[in-house]
Amino acid sequence: MSHVPGLIQSIERSSAVLRLLAAGRLRVKEIADALDLPKSTAHSILRTLEHVGFVEQDTRTARYRLGRGLLELGEDGLDLNELRGRALNWADALAARGGEEVRIGALRDGHVVVVHHVFRPDDSVQSLDTGHLLPPHATALGKVLLAYNAPAVEVAVRAGLEAYTRRTLTLPRDLARSLTETRERGWSLSVEEWEAGRAGIAAPVRSFGGLVVGAIGVSGPVERLCDTRRQARPALVEHVTATARAITRDLAGS
Amino acid sequence: MSHVPGLIQSIERSSAVLRLLAAGRLRVKEIADALDLPKSTAHSILRTLEHVGFVEQDTRTARYRLGRGLLELGEDGLDLNELRGRALNWADALAARGGEEVRIGALRDGHVVVVHHVFRPDDSVQSLDTGHLLPPHATALGKVLLAYNAPAVEVAVRAGLEAYTRRTLTLPRDLARSLTETRERGWSLSVEEWEAGRAGIAAPVRSFGGLVVGAIGVSGPVERLCDTRRQARPALVEHVTATARAITRDLAGS
DNA sequence: CGGCACGTGCGACATTGTCGCACGCAGCCC
DNA sequence: GGGCTGCGTGCGACAATGTCGCACGTGCCG
Known part of the structure; x- marks a missing residue:
């Protein structure tokens, strides 16, 4: 042979x-x-x-x-309902353990589609966010999805990086640097880039061969998610990334 | 990961x-x-x-x-002209070294299509056989192609194994045994199954991943191709199989 | 009912896939 | 125009993984 x-x-x-x-x-x-x-x-x-x-x-x-x-090679082989079904219990556990609200999302047509949303355990007034679209470049969920999707980055840059707050990354170079950091550490951080006073941490969910098919993230007030230097709290990072890995293992076993 | x-x-x-x-x-x-x-x-x-x-x-x-x-996954990725182009010099060399006529063929729609034919070096009167269709179950070329193509065997059996000589294999069980032997040794033999007094020896040509895309074989009088027990002469088998391997290496390098 | 062929899965180990490194090339910026 | 950076490609050492013999359970056939 x-x-x-x-x-x-x-x-x-x-x-x-x-x-x-x-x-x-x-x-x-x-x-x-x-x-x-x-x-x-x-x-x-x-x-x-x-x-x-x-x-x-x-x-x-x-x-x-x-x-x-x-x-049907164009489909990424994982529909949003299946992602939700596989990830929702892990998301609930993350909300319980991390004490912040949790979202699971995927990229569709240049936007982050939220497929599951868990309120923060202690909060009484929340707006359920499922089905909502988030801007990829300003949210932690979106940034971690962009980090592994070069064409989606090009689309976002071409459309213009809209400023939601004065901290939103609006320069392609700044976004690219943030996405490179995201890949290097394996999780993303957004501090007041989407909403003033709020931050988010997210990590990728992978399918066969390492394909990124979604993301899971927490969000909440900056002072709860970050330390005094506006860096992500390591314990919370660990919760998020461990949960992403668990969902990934769950999907791999399918 | x-x-x-x-x-x-x-x-x-x-x-x-x-x-x-x-x-x-x-x-x-x-x-x-x-x-x-x-x-x-x-x-x-x-x-x-x-x-x-x-x-x-x-x-x-x-x-x-x-x-x-x-x-275009249904196509086997190698058209007959390319097979011919890659194999024809090797076929000429085999005819010179083996002293018998040589054919290169492939399976198409249940038949062996001869894509190249080399006369026996010493013969003066020959009919050029290119483009001709041969029955797969009775020829050495055909049998080696069938050995690696289970659906084609089913088609041939369903159509009925026509007897060309009294030695043609017409029972499915006999054909299956012959094809199993072919796979085990890596070359096929046909003794008076297609034409009385004539025999053939053939070996597979493979493409990427081991896919059989054609075959090369010699044919001639039984007494020249076989010994007194109607077994293939080892020297000729070696020439045929070595040539098939050379063509396979040629194709792999593409 | 027994024998045979097949599909599946386990695990040892030889082979092969992984991947750091180096290099050449192209593009960009000063 | 030169230097720097990033990219695509290819080499080769070696660790990891793919290969594959073997065993078992199931189904089919005589």
Whole structure:
């Protein structure tokens, strides 16, 4: 079997599997025979492709076929209801443990769509925020989503970075620096960039292969989220990032 | 980064890359940032996806986009002219070294399409066979192609295995056994199954990930191709399989 | 009912994928 | 125009992961 050094053999093999399945439905054994691979190897490839949605198996016939995730490649494979369903209990726990209001969101058409919102446990008057759109460049949720989505940054910059407060980042260079910091630390911070007196901390939620499909964040008064130097409180950062990791693990197990 | 044990991480990552590119054209750095991967790792994935035709790069902008190999997944990514172009010199060399006529073929719509035909070096009267269709189940070329294509076997069996000689394999079980042997040894043999007094030996030509995209074979009188027990002569088998491997390496380098 | 073939999953270890580093090139700014 | 920065590409060491033999359970066939 002639494999070119420097190329990733397992990816080449997976491409061959997809090509075979594009021509018709096949069983593990047939794929293994076609590629002269041991059954176990073929099965590992198929299991992975199935997991990422590129392949599906008919349980009755055991035959594999191309999956919706590949046929509809433009969709990011995770709809907002599924994100909400997977993340909402973790969001409730974060609100309880962190003591601040929590939102889960995703980028859609250049905006942050809030798919779940948890009030701050002690507060009595809140406006439920689900379905609302937030500006990506000024909110912590939005900034962490932009950090991993270069085209969305370009769109936002081209549309102009609107100033919501005097602290909103309105220069492309400033936004880019903030997003680079976000990537380096793995979480974002917004201090009075969206609303005066309020801050937010958010972390990414990832899907297969590391794809960012959403974010979870807390928000509240600056003096509760930040220390005297307007830096995020480490304990709260840890709660947010740990929760994001838990949701990511939950999604990976699907 | 949450990766599930038992799944192939590099395949998951490649699926994430494809999803990112389905949403827009991106540079290496942007993909690396989106997935929190080192640039080199992202580059290795892209290079592989490019090699198998799933991704293409715009040399002017350095941006990557989805490639024709993925957008047109039903095509096996190798057209017959390209197979011919890559294989014809090797076929000529095989005819010179093996002393028998050589054909290169591929499966199309249940038939073997001969894409290149080399006369036996010593013969003066030959009919050029290019473009001709051969029955897959009775020829060595066809049997080696069927050995790696389970759906094509099903089609042939369903259509009925026509007897061309009294030695043609007409029972599905007999054909299946012959194809299993073919896979086990890596080459096929046909002794008077297509034409009385003539035999053929053939080996598969493979593309990326091990996909069989064609075959090369020799044919001639039984007494020249086989020993007294009607088994293939080892020296000729070696010539055929070595040539198939050389063409496969040639294709891999593309 | 027994034998066989298949799909699935586990785990050892050899192979391969990962990724830091270096380099060349292009673009930008002073 | 030169220096700096960032990017894309490729090399090679080695740690991590992919490979794959084996075992098991299930279903089918004679």
